[in-house]
Amino acid sequence: MVNVVVIALILFAVWTGWRVFRVDSMVRASFSLMLSFIAVGGVGVVLSMPYIGVATVFMMAVEMMAMAIFMVAFMMNPAGLNPMMMVHQHKFSVGAGVLAWLGLSTAVLSAELPSAPVTSEQRVVFDLGIELLGPSMLIFETAGVTLLATMVGAVILSSREGRYGHADHGSRPPGLAEGGDPAGRVPDEGGGHHHHHHGGH
Amino acid sequence: MSLLDRLAGRAPVPVFACIGPGMQAVTEHALLSPRLRRAASPREAAVLLRAGAIPERAAAAFGRVHDQLPHPRAVLRWDGQGDPADVITDAWVDLLNGADSDTDRRSDEPPNPWEGKGDHGQGGEGMMGGVPYGRPMAMTGDDIRDGLQLDAYTATVGPFAPMLPPGLTLEITLQGDVIISTSVTAPPFPQGDEASAPHLCAARLLRLLGLNAAAARVARGSSPRALWTRGAIPAGLGEAAKGEDVRARLSAWLAGQAGPYQAPRIGSMLPGLEWHEAMLVLNSYAPDALHRACAEEEEAA
Amino acid sequence: MIWLLLTVPVTLAVGVWLAATFDRLAPALWGARAGGPVAALRDGALLLRRQTVRTEAPDDLNRRLAPVVYLALAAIGLSVVPVTHAAPIESPVGIVIWGSCEALTIIAVFLHGWSPNAPFPLIGAYRYAAIALPVMLPSMFVLIAAALPAESLSVTAIVESQREVWNVVRQPLGLALFLLVGLTLTQRGPFDFADGADIAGGTSAEDSGAGRALWQLARLAMLTAFSAMAAALFLGGPLGPGLPGPVWLWLKTAAIMALTVLLGHGIARTTPGRMLTLLWIVALPVSFLHLAVSGGLALW
Numbered sequence: 001m002v003n004v005v006v007i008a009l010i011l012f013a014v015w016t017g018w019r020v021f022r023v024d025s026m027v028r029a030s031f032s033l034m035l036s037f038i039a040v041g042g043v044g045v046v047l048s049m050p051y052i053g054v055a056t057v058f059m060m061a062v063e064m065m066a067m068a069i070f071m072v073a074f075m076m077n078p079a080g081l082n083p084m085m086m087v088h089q090h091k092f093s094v095g096a097g098v099l100a101w102l103g104l105s106t107a108v109l110s111a112e113l114p115s116a117p118v119t120s121e122q123r124v125v126f127d128l129g130i131e132l133l134g135p136s137m138l139i140f141e142t143a144g145v146t147l148l149a150t151m152v153g154a155v156i157l158s159s160r161e162g163r164y165g166h167a168d169h170g171s172r173p174p175g176l177a178e179g180g181d182p183a184g185r186v187p188d189e190g191g192g193h194h195h196h197h198h199g200g201h
Numbered sequence: 202m203s204l205l206d207r208l209a210g211r212a213p214v215p216v217f218a219c220i221g222p223g224m225q226a227v228t229e230h231a232l233l234s235p236r237l238r239r240a241a242s243p244r245e246a247a248v249l250l251r252a253g254a255i256p257e258r259a260a261a262a263f264g265r266v267h268d269q270l271p272h273p274r275a276v277l278r279w280d281g282q283g284d285p286a287d288v289i290t291d292a293w294v295d296l297l298n299g300a301d302s303d304t305d306r307r308s309d310e311p312p313n314p315w316e317g318k319g320d321h322g323q324g325g326e327g328m329m330g331g332v333p334y335g336r337p338m339a340m341t342g343d344d345i346r347d348g349l350q351l352d353a354y355t356a357t358v359g360p361f362a363p364m365l366p367p368g369l370t371l372e373i374t375l376q377g378d379v380i381i382s383t384s385v386t387a388p389p390f391p392q393g394d395e396a397s398a399p400h401l402c403a404a405r406l407l408r409l410l411g412l413n414a415a416a417a418r419v420a421r422g423s424s425p426r427a428l429w430t431r432g433a434i435p436a437g438l439g440e441a442a443k444g445e446d447v448r449a450r451l452s453a454w455l456a457g458q459a460g461p462y463q464a465p466r467i468g469s470m471l472p473g474l475e476w477h478e479a480m481l482v483l484n485s486y487a488p489d490a491l492h493r494a495c496a497e498e499e500e501a502a
Numbered sequence: 503m504i505w506l507l508l509t510v511p512v513t514l515a516v517g518v519w520l521a522a523t524f525d526r527l528a529p530a531l532w533g534a535r536a537g538g539p540v541a542a543l544r545d546g547a548l549l550l551r552r553q554t555v556r557t558e559a560p561d562d563l564n565r566r567l568a569p570v571v572y573l574a575l576a577a578i579g580l581s582v583v584p585v586t587h588a589a590p591i592e593s594p595v596g597i598v599i600w601g602s603c604e605a606l607t608i609i610a611v612f613l614h615g616w617s618p619n620a621p622f623p624l625i626g627a628y629r630y631a632a633i634a635l636p637v638m639l640p641s642m643f644v645l646i647a648a649a650l651p652a653e654s655l656s657v658t659a660i661v662e663s664q665r666e667v668w669n670v671v672r673q674p675l676g677l678a679l680f681l682l683v684g685l686t687l688t689q690r691g692p693f694d695f696a697d698g699a700d701i702a703g704g705t706s707a708e709d710s711g712a713g714r715a716l717w718q719l720a721r722l723a724m725l726t727a728f729s730a731m732a733a734a735l736f737l738g739g740p741l742g743p744g745l746p747g748p749v750w751l752w753l754k755t756a757a758i759m760a761l762t763v764l765l766g767h768g769i770a771r772t773t774p775g776r777m778l779t780l781l782w783i784v785a786l787p788v789s790f791l792h793l794a795v796s797g798g799l800a801l802w
Contacts, residue, residue, distance in 0.1 A: 025561065027616055031609065051655070054598040061605035062638060065612065065631055073351065125594055125655060155782055208540075208547035215548070235535050241703030242622075244555060244710040247548070271553040271710040297551060311558070356621055364700045378625045378774075409700050411691060411771035414534035426533040426768070429692075433770035476625060477773045480700040 005046050013039035021087050026071035034064035048118045051125045206297045213238040214293045217246035217270070219263050220367035221253030225488060226395035227281045228252040229404070233417055234286040241363065243269040247296070248289050249276040249303075258387060259360045259368065264306035266361050273302035344376055345473060351376040360387055364409065364480045366488045367392075369495070371467065378476040385467050388495030389488055397487035403454035405484050406447075409477075410434070425455065439482035441465065447485040464490040466498050506590040509748065510581045513755075517726025518719055519543075520756060524763040525722075532768045546715055554711035557618045565617035569716040572610040576723035579603040583730045584658045586740050586747040596657035597645050600731055604641055607687050607724065608634040611696050614717065615705030626704025629774045630696035634686050636781040637693070640789035641683040644676045647796035648735045657731075661739040670736040672799060675792045677736045682785065684728040684762050688721055691766030695774055729759040 016036040020029045037060035044053025087093065118124060132140060175181055217240040218228050228250070232239045240246035243266050255263050267276060273296040279285045296302065342353040359370035368390030374381040395401075404420035410433050415425035431448050440446040441461070453460065464470070464486035471479045483491070522542030530536035556562075582589050582596035593599055608631055615627025649655050651672060652663035660669075670677050685693040697704040709717055733739055733754035740747030772780070 027561070027613070028564070031564075031613070034609070050593060050595045051598060054593075054595050054602055058598060058602040058605050061602060061609060062635065065605075065608050065635060068612070069628070069631055152782070152786075205547050205550060208544045209551045212541075212544035212548040213537075241697075241699060242707040244708050245703065245706075245714070247552065269555075271555045273552070354621070363702050375621075377628065407770075409698075411694060411699065412768075413699075414529035414532040414767055417529075417534045418532075423533065428769045429772075430770050433692075433772040435773055435776050438773075475773060475775055477698060477700050478775070481773070 002046055006043055009039045009042045009046070013037075013043075027068050030064045030068035030071055033067075034060050037064075048122075048124060051128055210294045210297050214248055214289050215240040215246045216248050216250050216289060217243045217266070217363075218250040218252050219255060219259075219266055219361045220390070221251070221255045222368070222390035223393050224253035224281055225367055225390075225392045226398065226401060228279075229396075229401055229420060231279075231285050233420055234284065236286045236290055243267075244271060246270050247274060247293055249274065250285065250289065251276060251278045253279075253281060256368075256390070261307075262360050262370075267303070268305045268307055268309070270303075273297075273300075275300075276303050342376065342381070344379075345381055353381060357386060360390075365389075365483065366491055369467075369491065373471075375476070380471045380474055380476065380479050383468055383471045385495050385498065388499065389492045391492055392488045394489065397459065397489045399454040399457050399459050402484075402487050403451060406451050406454070406481065409480055409484060419455070430455075434481060435478070438478055439470070439485055447481050450485045459487070461486065462490055462493075464494040466494055467491070468498070506585060506588065507581070509585050510577055510590050513580060513730065513752070514577060514723050514726055516752075517729070517755065517759070518722040521722040521725045521729075521759055521763065522546075522718075524760055525767075528763045528767040531764060546719075549710075549715035549718075550712055552711040554713040555708070557620055557708050560619045561613075561617040564613040565713075568610050568614035568617060569713070569720045572607065572614070572717070572720035573723055575603040575606050575610065576720060576727040579724070579727040580730055582657050583727075583734045583751070584661050584739055585751060587658070589658055592658060593656065595655045597649055597655050597660065597735075600657070601642060601645055603727075604683065604687060605638060608638075610720075611689065611705060615696060618708035620708050622701040622703070622707045623705045625701050626696045626698065626707070629698075630689070630705065633693065633695045633774060633777055633781065636778065636786070637683055637686045640679045640781075640785050643789040643793040644679045644683065645735075647673055647676055647793045650796055650800040653800075657734055657739075661734050661741060664738040665741060668736065668738045673736070673792065673796050675788070676796065677732065679785070679789050679792060680732055680735065681762060681765065684725070684732060684758075685766055687728055688725040688762070688766075690725075690762065692769040692771045693777075694766070694771060695777070698771065725759060725762060726755070729755045729762065732758045 013036045016032045016039065019032040020036070023029050023032060038057050041053040041056030041060070044050075044056060046053075213236055215238045216232060218232065220228050231237070231250075243249070247270070249267055249270055251263070275292040275296055277285065277288055277292055279288075292300075340352065341350040344351050353374050353376050355372065355374045357370060357372050359365050360368045362369075365371065366389040368387060369385070370387040372384050372386050374383075400419050400422055403425075404416040407416035407419060407425060407427070407430065410430065412425065412427045412430065415427040415430070419425050431452060434446075434448040434451065436446065436448060438447045439450075445461075450461065467483070470482060474482060486494075519542060522545075523537075523539050526537030526541045528536075578591070579600050581591040582593060582599050584592075589596060591599070611634070612627045612631050615623040615625075615630065648660055648669055651669065652660040654660065654663075663669075682693065685691055689696045695704075697706050701707065703709075706714065706717060730751065733751060737754040737758070738750075739754070740751040742750035745753075771777075
């Protein structure tokens with residue numbers, strides 16, 4: 001029974017992963033990728049890793065929502081109104097894909113996997129917590145606070161009430177000297193890219 | 202009559218109103234009836250209320266709104282006399298009993314054929330730009346706030362858009378929901394003093410704040426019961442003079458004071474604002490003030 | 503086990519009707535006219551008698567999926583809430599499952615606005631995603647704080663930890679913040695950025711007929727699931743003297759539901775930009791503080 005569920009979830013993960021490159025809408029691509037990750041999370045749940053499995057679903061939902069927003073914001077043709085090709089550098093990607101698959105398969109097949117069945121009474125979440133936050137506490141806490149600070153910083157920089165005043169007024173940093181030119185890089189005239197010709201991500 | 206029909210026949214009928222000149226105040230009062238429900242969009246409505254005489258220039262738009270109502274649907278003319286709730290409810294019950302649904306006014310054809318030039322016959326060039334399938338694709342343009350380039354989308358809103366005064370038709374260019382530019386295609390219909398009564402003006406603003414219950418109370422002449430009414434409007438939004446912002450205008454209306462009598466030009470009022478802010482600013486001026494501002498603008502041009 | 507699973511559709515069905523009725527009663531408390539207990543059924547019947555319009559060139563797959571996913575998330579979220587001594591889906595990480603349902607709700611609402619291929623629904627979808635993503639942060643802090651006294655991520659254990667004293671007494675701020683999350687998940691009142699009147703009904707602007715009915719039903723189902731979860735996390739769920747456990751859970755769920763509906767009808771909705779600022783500048787630090795205080799109390 002467990003085997004059947006795991007195989008079904010893996011097949012679903014592969015199929016939705018393949019769909020990412022076949023659909024021509026950024027929204028569908030993002031959420032296909034999410035479904036793929038959710039199926040992988042499901043495998044985790046079935047294989048007695050409930051926390052990791054469910055947390056994958058949670059994190060991927062938030063991440064793929066953010067990704068869909070950015071994809072639509074920054075890609076031309078986000079909804080696939082113009083038919084488009086979602087893959088490029090075909091030969092290179094095929095080569096890289098095959099190589100990665102061979103490498104991972106070799107690693108899995110040649111590794112000596114421990115055989116330690118987990119009983120249902122085992123406190124897996126507790127064990128995981130000890131594993132993550134025992135010896136590696138400092139690293140995780142530092143990384144966590146850094147990520148949070150980055151997020152808050154990114155929001156402040158992109159918000160209308162920006163770091164250097166209202167975005168409507170240019171949001172320019174103050175000059176290094178009193179009344180001098182704004183500090184920092186001067187944006188190019190006309191800036192930005194008017195003509196993209198390649199899709200993909 | 203099945204149970205479903207009997208239940209459906211007793212529900213408040215969702216009505217979308219296309220309001221003609223001089224009819225705004227009476228229509229807003231009529232829609233307060235407990236037997237009617239004010240539909241947020243034509244798709245929600247079962248009955249289209251044609252209040253007053255729709256001017257020739259808005260006839261095509263009326264047809265488009267009409268065709269957006271799902272079947273079964275009915276369209277009713279109302280000249281402002283009496284309570285239309287009876288007629289509307291009867292029309293809806295007739296539809297449930299198998300009366301013919303109103304047929305389309307306009308031909309249901311795409312504005313452009315679904316084939317064109319391009320690599321895939323989509324009408325575009327490469328992957329962006331052009332008019333794939335006859336629909337212009339958004340192209341990046343300079344953001345008016347910062348240097349980020351975002352897609353600009355231009356659309357015409359009105360003359361029967363529920364968040365705008367009846368008749369007002371705007372061509373709006375948006376980046377996200379920031380308004381980049383607006384131009385008045387057609388001014389609001391003249392509505393007379395009644396539509397600019399403080400309690401009706403306040404009710405429109407409250408509805409934009411999501412306070413339907415409070416809006417209904419205010420429209421009936423009572424004071425609103427709601428939390429954070431004024432506070433929800435950002436301070437300084439739509440400031441015409443010092444301390445003369447949307448919040449102050451709502452306070453004045455709630456206190457029963459009419460005004461202001463002057464509205465700035467719409468073309469300069471809205472750009473740079475996000476859509477919700479823009480609608481609050483626009484609706485913080487009485488319909489006759491907006492009508493006058495548009496008329497003056499037209500004269501000047 | 504089977505009868506535990508059966509409680510989910512029954513609770514959802516009764517909850518949807520109750521929530522819809524509260525929705526029609528609540529305006530009375532804010533001074534407007536109210537509808538009776540049959541009003542919701544009448545409105546539903548009216549929608550079912552009408553055509554579901556297909557917009558021009560919609561994303562058909564996602565148009566159909568969005569309400570189904572929303573409804574499924576409500577059902578999954580509800581099934582991790584313990585009805586008696588156990589939940590229909592008993593999991594050591596029940597609260598993380600609920601968190602996943604919250605996060606996936608954003609996607610269901612976004613797709614609902616994205617799929618009709620129309621400007622106002624799209625604006626609603628973007629607004630909702632922009633507000634709901636930062637709401638997830640207070641939500642996670644609240645959930646973690648509620649799990650602290652129980653020292654477990656299982657909702658059943660969290661309920662069990664409230665045998666002496668309810669979490670609402672230990673963490674009153676948690677319930678307040680969680681109500682904010684609930685208003686967002688169910689698209690209500692001050693947090694209903696998906697369906698504003700300024701965008702002609704937003705993500706629902708193009709909905710009609712049975713499709714509209716299904717979406718509204720899913721919203722009410724999510725309100726039921728949220729209320730049950732809030733009752734389990736803060737009001738001790740099925741714990742209580744005299745009456746059987748499920749009855750206590752249903753009563754508490756109804757109380758939270760009434761409170762949520764009431765707040766949704768009576769608090770003004772500010773502009774999206776301002777709400778975003780408030781969420782990052784006020785709600786996030788407050789929820790952080792809440793977590794720190796709850797952690798301190800749990801250790802003490």
